[in-house]
Amino acid sequence: AQKITQTQPGMFVQEKEAVTLDCTYDTSDQSYGLFWYKQPSSGEMIFLIYQGSYDEQNATEGRYSLNFQKARKSANLVISASQLGDSAMYFCAMREGRGRGSTLGRLYFGRGTQLTVWP
Amino acid sequence: DTEVTQTPKHLVMGMTNKKSLKCEQHMGHRAMYWYKQKAKKPPELMFVYSYEKLSINESVPSRFSPECPNSSLLNLHLHALQPEDSALYLCASSQDLRVTEAFFGQGTRLTVV
Numbered sequence: 090a091q092k093i094t095q096t097q098p099g100m101f102v103q104e105k106e107a108v109t110l111d112c113t114y115d116t117s118d119q120s121y122g123l124f125w126y127k128q129p130s131s132g133e134m135i136f137l138i139y140q141g142s143y144d145e146q147n148a149t150e151g152r153y154s155l156n157f158q159k160a161r162k163s164a165n166l167v168i169s170a171s172q173l174g175d176s177a178m179y180f181c182a183m184r185e186g187r188g189r190g191s192t193l194g195r196l197y198f199g200r201g202t203q204l205t206v207w208p
Numbered sequence: 209d210t211e212v213t214q215t216p217k218h219l220v221m222g223m224t225n226k227k228s229l230k231c232e233q234h235m236g237h238r239a240m241y242w243y244k245q246k247a248k249k250p251p252e253l254m255f256v257y258s259y260e261k262l263s264i265n266e267s268v269p270s271r272f273s274p275e276c277p278n279s280s281l282l283n284l285h286l287h288a289l290q291p292e293d294s295a296l297y298l299c300a301s302s303q304d305l306r307v308t309e310a311f312f313g314q315g316t317r318l319t320v321v
Contacts, residue, residue, distance in 0.1 A: 122308055124310070126312070132314060133312060133314040133315060134298060134300070139308055193305040193306070195264065200249070200250055201250055
C-alpha cells in the first residue's frame with residue numbers, strides 16, 4: 090500500500106488566490122512526521138513545512154500552512170496568495186516512528202502535484 | 209544557514225568511467241542521505257548515513273559506492289554505470305535520524321552515455 094498518496098497530478102491557480110494540495114498518508118505508528126517540499130524545474134528540493142504527529146497546532150510558515158487532520162490521515166498544504174514563483178512540483182513526505190530500527194531516517198514520498206500559477 | 213552543497217551540478221560520463229559526486233553541509237547534521245530521482249518521479253532513497261556509519265542501503269547496485277569521510281561530507285563513487293542510471297542525484301541532511309527537517313542540495317544531473 091502507498092504510504093503517501095497525492096491524488097492531484099496537476100493543479101492550476103490564479104495569482105493571488107489560495108490553493109490546497111492534497112496529501113493522505115498511511116501508517117500504524119503513533120509517532121511520525123509529515124513534510125512538504127517544493128521542487129522547481131531547477132531540481133532543488135526546497136523544504137517548506139513540517140508537522141509532527143503529536144503537534145496540536147497546524148504548522149505554518151509564512152504563506153504555507155499544513156492542514157493536519159489526524160483522524161482522516163490527511164496533511165494538506167495550503168498556499169495563500171499564490172505567486173508566479175510558486176509554480177513547481179510539490180511533494181508530500183512522511184517519516185515514521187522514532188525507534189523502528191532500519192526505517193529511521195527514511196522519508197516516504199508521494200508522486201507529487203505539479204502546481205501552475207497563472208497571471 | 210540551511211545549505212547543502214552538491215558538486216558537480218551536471219555530469220556526463222561514459223559507461224567505463226569512474227567519477228564521484230560530492231555533498232557537503234556545515235549545519236552540524238549527523239545524518240546524510242543519497243536519493244535518486246528520475247524525471248517526473250519522486251525521489252528514491254539509496255543510502256542513509258548516521259554518525260558517519262552506513263545505516264540504510266536500499267539494495268543499491270555495487271556500481272554505486274557511498275562514502276562518509278567525516279560528519280560534513282558525503283561522497284557517491286560511480287563506476288561502470290549504465291544508461292538507465294541517468295537521473296538527478298540528490299543529497300540531503302538532517303540533525304539525526306529522528307527527522308523533523310531535512311534539507312536537500314540542488315542535485316547532480318547525471319547522464320551516462
